Amino acid sequence: xxxxxxxxxxxxxxxxxxxxxxxxxxxxxxxxxxxxxxxxxxxxxxxxxxxxxxxxxxxxxxxxxxxxxxxxxxxxxxxxxxxxxxxxxxxxxxxxxxxxxxxxxxxxxxxxxxxxxxxxxxxxxxxxxxxxxxxxxxxxxxxxxxxxxxxxxxxxxxxxxxxxxxxxxxxxxxxxxxxxxxxxxxxxxxxxxxxxxxxxxxxxxxxxxxxxxxxxxxxxxxxxxxxxxxxxxxxxxxxxxxxxxxxxxxxxxxxxxxxxxxxxxxxxxxxxxxxxxxxxxxxxxxxxxxxxxxxxxxxxxxxxxxxxxxxxxxxxxxxxxxxxxxxxxxxxxxxxxxxxxxxxxxxxxxxxxxxxxxxxxxxxxxxxxx
Numbered sequence: 185x186x187x188x189x190x191x192x193x194x195x196x197x198x199x200x201x202x203x204x205x206x207x208x209x210x211x212x213x214x215x216x217x218x219x220x221x222x223x224x225x226x227x228x229x230x231x232x233x234x235x236x237x238x239x240x241x242x243x244x245x246x247x248x249x250x251x252x253x254x255x256x257x258x259x260x261x262x263x264x265x266x267x268x269x270x271x272x273x274x275x276x277x278x279x280x281x282x283x284x285x286x287x288x289x290x291x292x293x294x295x296x297x298x299x300x301x302x303x304x305x306x307x308x309x310x311x312x313x314x315x316x317x318x319x320x321x322x323x324x325x326x327x328x329x330x331x332x333x334x335x336x337x338x339x340x341x342x343x344x345x346x347x348x349x350x351x352x353x354x355x356x357x358x359x360x361x362x363x364x365x366x367x368x369x370x371x372x373x374x375x376x377x378x379x380x381x382x383x384x385x386x387x388x389x390x391x392x393x394x395x396x397x398x399x400x401x402x403x404x405x406x407x408x409x410x411x412x413x414x415x416x417x418x419x420x421x422x423x424x425x426x427x428x429x430x431x432x433x434x435x436x437x438x439x440x441x442x443x444x445x446x447x448x449x450x451x452x453x454x455x456x457x458x459x460x461x462x463x464x465x466x467x468x469x470x471x472x473x474x475x476x477x478x479x480x481x482x483x484x485x486x487x488x489x490x491x492x493x494x495x496x497x498x499x500x501x502x503x504x505x506x507x508x509x510x511x512x513x514x515x516x517x518x519x520x521x522x523x524x525x526x527x528x529x530x531x532x533x534x535x536x537x538x539x540x541x542x543x544x545x546x547x548x549x550x551x552x553x554x
Contacts, residue, residue: 187212187260188247190225191236193395194310198236198297199418200253200288200387205238207378208424210264212238219315219327221384223230228548251549253387257380267424269380273432274519275526276374280381281508282445283373283438287384289501290449293484294356295388297344300336302398306523308332315424341476343484343495351485356393359444360407367409372417373438377426382417389414394545413449439530444486446531452495453505454481454534459497461541464553471552473499473544500551503544508535 189205189212191198200215205212215221217235219227226237238256240248240263252258261268271277299307311332312324319327340347344352363385372378373385393399394414403411429435459477475498482495512535515523524536544553 186210186241187545188239188241189214189236190217190221190239191215192217192314194307194314194319194391195235196292196387196391197253198460199391199395200237201238201256202381203256203378203386203390203418203420204253204269204383205260206418206420207269207423207425208260208264208266209391209420210260211458216314216317218317232549234549252546253288254380254507255546257383267377269378269430271374271379271432271539273428273524274515275432275434275539276379276428276433277443277507278511278523278526279434279438280374280379281504281511282442283381284384284443284447285501285504285508286449287381287386287388289498290358291356291385291388293342294352294359295392296339296342297334297349297400298399299351299392299396302340303392304332304336304400305477306397313337329362331410340494341496343482343493346491348484348491348493350548351489351491353487355444355448355484357406358388359441360403360410362437363413364409364441366441367413368434369437371426372413375427375429377428379428386417387403388412390418405512434526440528440537442530442532448483450532450534453501455480455482455501455507456497456499456502457541460499460502463499464496464542473551473553475500475551499544503546503551506540506544509538509540511535 187205187210189198190203191201191214211241217226222233223481226233230237230251231480234251236253236256238250240259242248242283250259257269260272271280284333308325308328309321311328316324316327373381389410394403394411459480460473463473463477477497477499479494479496481492483490484493484495485491527533527535544551545554
């Protein structure tokens, strides 16, 4: 059975889904998410405007509609009995789940910052071509001006603003340096096969940070190995290829990136859990969580340039964190001991006995309490 990907080259999460579908070797076609397609295909299925959307053409009248990239990947992993992007080893899978979360929900900060500070005109033109391909170029740009104001304004909600700009860029450059070092001896994060974490990194690194011209020049200049990895991961060379490292090895070269997660992202996740706990106590009968639970102070950046700034409180990343804690809870014996040792080694020991405030799940394309 075939799949249809509704997305766009300019879309961060479309890149993640597209790279995975190509490596997985499934039969799929891509449909550009024009304004007309939003109206006729996306809104009737999802109920709100979002991409990517994947439709599994399973023989039923409407097919199976999938929206979130992690759910898209997990669904196809279950449908297709071929090589998996999930390592079987306890520590490799733990690290992969953490790094997918870091890529999806933290690297989006530099992705949005560089797009709307360095690539604004290019991105607006791309949105125009995507949304209204039937219009002349000038009319395309005018037609998406309101949407572009919304997307560019979202950078401040993520914590990227003039106060934190230097910290965001320093953290991104530190990430590029660490990832480049890892790629000196590894094709992908955990060996010669891309993992769920590779595709988590791919979204921000491809669509925004390599494809957009100004940030693409920065990546090519500072981290050509990362640029090469991004191209290889987005355009698969050999379907279903490669293997994960033997003996459940997590390369030492990944530890600095895992420490970045612990230093930068984990404190925000823990604060978000507290906000969800308060929301759940105040709204005991409400199942659907808001997409934003207000604002709080967060530390943005890396090392000495970390800067405190206002940032939105997003519940969704805690659903992804739940995947991490579920995996950790499933481990016993020596596997559990090694996993805990890994977490302590990278400063993420707070995850060892972490209890989430409420159980979360995605239902009808929205985040709800289970």
